[in-house]
Each structure stands twice: as structure tokens, then as C-alpha cells.
Amino acid sequence: MAKPQGNRVKLLIGTRKGAFTLTSDPVRSTWNLEGPLYLGHIVHHYMVDPRDANSQVMAMKAGHLGPTVFYSKDAGKTWKESSKPPQFPKAPEKSGTPDPDKSLSEMTESTKGDQTGKEGSADGAKDGSAVDLVFWLTPGHESQPGVWYAGTAPPGMFITTDGGDTWAPVDGFNKYCETSDGLHGEGATPGGQLTHSILIDPRDAKHMYVSISVGGTFETTDAGATWTPINKGIQADFLPDPDTPYGHDPHFVVMHPQNPDRLYQQNHCGIYRIDRPDAKWVRIGDNMPKEAGDIGFPIVVHPHDVDRAWVFPMDGTEVWPRTSPGGRPAVYETKDGGSSWHRHDKGLPAEHGYFTVKRQAMCADAAVPLGLYFGTTCGEVWGSLDEGASYNCLVRHLPEIYSITATLD
Amino acid sequence: MLVHIPSPLRSYTKGASKVDADGASVDELLNHLDKQFPGIKFRMIDEQSRMRQHIKIFVNKETVETVKAPLKSADEVHIICALSGG
Numbered sequence: 442m443a444k445p446q447g448n449r450v451k452l453l454i455g456t457r458k459g460a461f462t463l464t465s466d467p468v469r470s471t472w473n474l475e476g477p478l479y480l481g482h483i484v485h486h487y488m489v490d491p492r493d494a495n496s497q498v499m500a501m502k503a504g505h506l507g508p509t510v511f512y513s514k515d516a517g518k519t520w521k522e523s524s525k526p527p528q529f530p531k532a533p534e535k536s537g538t539p540d541p542d543k544s545l546s547e548m549t550e551s552t553k554g555d556q557t558g559k560e561g562s563a564d565g566a567k568d569g570s571a572v573d574l575v576f577w578l579t580p581g582h583e584s585q586p587g588v589w590y591a592g593t594a595p596p597g598m599f600i601t602t603d604g605g606d607t608w609a610p611v612d613g614f615n616k617y618c619e620t621s622d623g624l625h626g627e628g629a630t631p632g633g634q635l636t637h638s639i640l641i642d643p644r645d646a647k648h649m650y651v652s653i654s655v656g657g658t659f660e661t662t663d664a665g666a667t668w669t670p671i672n673k674g675i676q677a678d679f680l681p682d683p684d685t686p687y688g689h690d691p692h693f694v695v696m697h698p699q700n701p702d703r704l705y706q707q708n709h710c711g712i713y714r715i716d717r718p719d720a721k722w723v724r725i726g727d728n729m730p731k732e733a734g735d736i737g738f739p740i741v742v743h744p745h746d747v748d749r750a751w752v753f754p755m756d757g758t759e760v761w762p763r764t765s766p767g768g769r770p771a772v773y774e775t776k777d778g779g780s781s782w783h784r785h786d787k788g789l790p791a792e793h794g795y796f797t798v799k800r801q802a803m804c805a806d807a808a809v810p811l812g813l814y815f816g817t818t819c820g821e822v823w824g825s826l827d828e829g830a831s832y833n834c835l836v837r838h839l840p841e842i843y844s845i846t847a848t849l850d
Numbered sequence: 851m852l853v854h855i856p857s858p859l860r861s862y863t864k865g866a867s868k869v870d871a872d873g874a875s876v877d878e879l880l881n882h883l884d885k886q887f888p889g890i891k892f893r894m895i896d897e898q899s900r901m902r903q904h905i906k907i908f909v910n911k912e913t914v915e916t917v918k919a920p921l922k923s924a925d926e927v928h929i930i931c932a933l934s935g936g
Contacts, residue, residue, distance in 0.1 A: 503858055503893075504858075505858050505902075505904040505905065505931035506858055506894070506902065506904075506905075506931075507893045507894065507895075507896060509889065509892065509893065522888075523889075526889075526892060528892070528896075529898075530897075531897055531898065531899075568898070569897070570898075571896035571897050571898050571900065572896070572897070
């Protein structure tokens with residue numbers, strides 16, 4: 442085995458109760474935990490900017506309070522709250538006078554909230570969407586310093602051009618969701634509909650893929666002005682129409698950094714791969730061992746090998762326990778683009794390990810050999826320094842882990 | 851007028867549990883609070899001017915349902931984070 446190069450790895454950890462950092466020594470043998478930052482706040486995503494390691498952004502919420510974003514320009518030493526967090530446009534104030542420019546059907550639609558009590562209310566409150574939580578953060582294209590994208594629930598997409606201080610709606614995406622049946626739900630399955638996996642083609646800043654849980658994956662080639670579903674081949678066995686163009690449930694989609702035409706997807710209904718310009722996903726999870734199945738949340742690719750990827754299966758049977766299948770947690774690896782998968786459980790609990798790993802809570806570093814890390818629903822961070830073959834518990838007793846990002850310090 | 855700030859929002863008020871703010875309505879009061887303590891309003895009121903699910907505002911011990919509720923200068927306002935969850 443090659444000796445690790447001299448890089449300290451820092452893991453940025455977002456949890457249900459605050460943020461932490463876990464930093465290694467130069468050979469990744471000892472780890473130092475720091476934090477918590479913002480104890481008690483829900484940190485859905487904690488990211489570093491690969492274009493500028495001093496730039497970090499956190500998507501946050503508190504149990505009683507609305508969503509917000511914090512950003513740092515000095516590698517996490519100090520933080521500021523966004524002066525304008527992601528928010529949908531204000532709906533027009535309602536009045537008692539009918540708007541002559543509105544059709545009857547539009548007026549009926551706009552008053553629906555009053556009847557359900559969910560949106561709009563008496564006495565001047567407004568219809569219209571409100572961001573419930575900021576779930577996802579993606580640094581922008583290499584050519585666009587300061588640009589980040591955010592994904593929200595209900596499904597929405599937002600952009601900042603100043604490193605996280607002020608955010609504006611990506612109107613093309615948000616209008617597409619609002620005007621498409623079933624893409625603007627709130628409080629659906631656990632966690633509800635969420636925008637996630639915002640992927641930017643390193644060859645073209647205008648070419649992006651975005652996914653919505655219980656919504657599907659969508660592509661734009663004009664910087665978000667227009668969108669096209671790209672879900673052919675993905676199963677949706679929970680829907681009455683399995684051939685629907687969207688409505689699928691991607692859990693996590695990743696673009697290979699060296700071959701942006703190769704996408705992998707961990708879906709509610711299996712593991713998939715697509716090689717653009719193909720328009721149809723292939724279910725590579727069919728090649729997983731049957732006892733593990735191919736349900737899970739995260740999927741991680743090897744940054745230098747387009748055919749290598751890792752998943753962390755969970756129990757998706759019957760009522761969806763969302764625990765490690767059989768109480769025996771394991772990482773599964775493919776080295777051939779999903780034609781075959783190999784179980785790795787060395788160091789992990791051999792039995793009675795009933796945790797799982799959420800969609801942003803698994804990542805790789807860029808060191809040699811590659812380090813692979815995952816955080817669990819019971820607050821443990823596990824790391825592999827041999828490219829996913831064996832694991833050590835790096836820290837335990839943290840709150841439920843929502844996201845892990847690795848950066849070389 | 852006197853405004854009582856609940857503990858989850860005191861990071862904005864530098865720890866103060868009581869602050870002064872003015873306004874002829876709850877919305878104006880919250881705007882004045884936001885001027886003094888940037889960001890505090892959006893944590894309580896969403897972009898459609900609706901109170902967030904776990905926020906309650908009391909004026910002189912009476913709960914108000916809308917930010918359009920009127921205020922008088924002698925009123926006392928309590929912002930409450932509803933006890934919920936675990």
C-alpha cells in the first residue's frame with residue numbers, strides 16, 4: 442500500500458445539532474475534533490469552496506426559527522449570516538377587488554390556500570411559497586468565483602454571486618417547479634420534497650443537472666432558464682404510472698469530475714448510471730448482492746477513476762427501516778462502473794449495527810491513497826484510509842450527522 | 851414599546867431579553883427590530899409575511915394572528931417560541 446502523502450484532511454460535519462470539524466495529522470492517523478459551532482442549530486449542509494478554501498457556507502435552521510445561511514471568508518474562523526437568505530418572491534398582496542388581468546382559473550388557484558389553510562390566510566397574509574429549509578449547497582463553476590447555488594424545500598433553487606451574503610431565486614427552475622404537477626409539494630415523505638444534487642458541468646457553466654427527491658432529475662443547458670426531465674430508465678415503483686417523465690425519487694446524484702458525461706445515481710428505486718449523451722439510465726444496482734439490495738442515500742465516486750464508486754446500502758423493505766440491512770453495516774464498491782460490487786465491512790460492527798448514512802454524509806478526500814468517510818445517523822464518523830477496504834471509527838457521540846465534506850487542510 | 855425576545859433569538863440582540871422598538875403595526879415593529887438586529891425578522895416571519903409555525907406574538911397578553919395587527923405606543927409585545935419537539 443502506498444504511503445499517504447503529507448496532507449492534513451479536514452472534515453466539515455453538519456449535524457442535527459450544530460457543526461463540527463475533524464482534522465487529521467499529516468498522515469491521517471490521529472484526528473482532532475473541534476466545535477460545536479452553532480450548537481442546537483440544524484446544519485443541513487456544510488461546504489467548502491474548492492475554488493477558495495477560505496470560503497465556507499452552512500445551510501442552517503433552528504427548531505423554532507426559519508431557515509438561513511451562514512458564510513465564512515476566513516476558513517471558518519468567523520461567520521456572518523446572509524443579509525438576504527434564500528427566499529421566494531413575495532406574492533402580490535391580496536385585495537378584495539378582483540384583478541381584471543387574472544383569469545377565473547388563476548383566481549381560483551390563487552385562493553386555494555384560503556380553503557386549505559396551508560397557504561395564505563385572512564387579513565392581508567399572502568399566498569405564495571416560503572422556503573422551509575435550505576437543504577443543499579453547491580459551489581459554482583470555476584469561472585464564476587463567489588457563485589454558489591442552494592437547493593431548498595419546498596423545491597427551489599437559489600444563487601449567490603457574493604459568496605453567500607445575498608441570494609436570489611433561479612427563476613427558471615422555480616417557475617418550472619411551480620408550473621409542473623407534483624414538483625412543488627410540502628411535507629411529503631419524511632423530509633418532504635427537496636432540491637439536491639446541483640451539479641455543474643466543469644466544461645460549461647450553463648450546463649447543470651438538479652434533482653428533487655420525489656421529483657426526479659432535470660437538466661438545463663441555458664444556466665437554468667429552461668429545464669428538461671432526464672429520468673428515462675429510472676424505476677418509480679411507488680407511482681401508478683411507471684413511465685412518467687418525472688416524479689422519480691433520486692436520493693443523490695453525482696457527476697464524475699474527470700468525465701462529466703458519467704453520472705451515478707442512488708435512487709429510492711436502486712442504483713443507476715448514465716453516460717451522456719445517452720438519455721436512458723441503466724440500473725447497475727441489479728448487480729448488487731441480493732442480501733444488501735440497492736437502496737440507500739449516498740453514492741461517492743473516485744475522483745480519478747470513472748468506474749469506481751461506493752454506496753452504503755440501507756434496508757428499504759416493507760416499512761423502510763432505513764437501517765443497515767440485517768444490522769450489518771457495510772460499504773459496497775464497484776470498480777467496473779457497476780457491473781459488479783464488492784462488500785467492505787472490515788472494522789465495522791459485525792452485528793447489531795442499526796445505523797445508516799444520509800445523502801450528504803459520505804465523501805472522499807483527494808489524498809493518496811484515497812480516504813473515504815461517512816457519518817451515521819447515530820453520530821459516528823467512520824473513515825477508511827485504504828480506499829474503502831477497511832474502516833475505523835474516528836469519533837462517536839456526535840448528534841445525528843447530516844453532511845460531511847472533506848478538504849485538504 | 852417594550853418587546854420581549856425569546857432565548858433562540860437573543861443571538862441577534864446580543865443577549866438582551868427585552869428591547870425597545872416602535873411601529874403602528876406588528877409588521878412595522880418587526881421591521882424596526884430588523885433594522886436594529888439584522889436578520890431577526892426572517893427567522894420569525896416568512897417571505898409571504900406569515901408567522902412561522904412555532905412563533906407566537908402576544909400584544910398585551912393577547913395573541914395576534916397576523917402581522918397587520920395594530921399597535922399602540924403603550925403596548926407590550928411578547929415574542930414566544932412555542933414549546934414543541936424534543
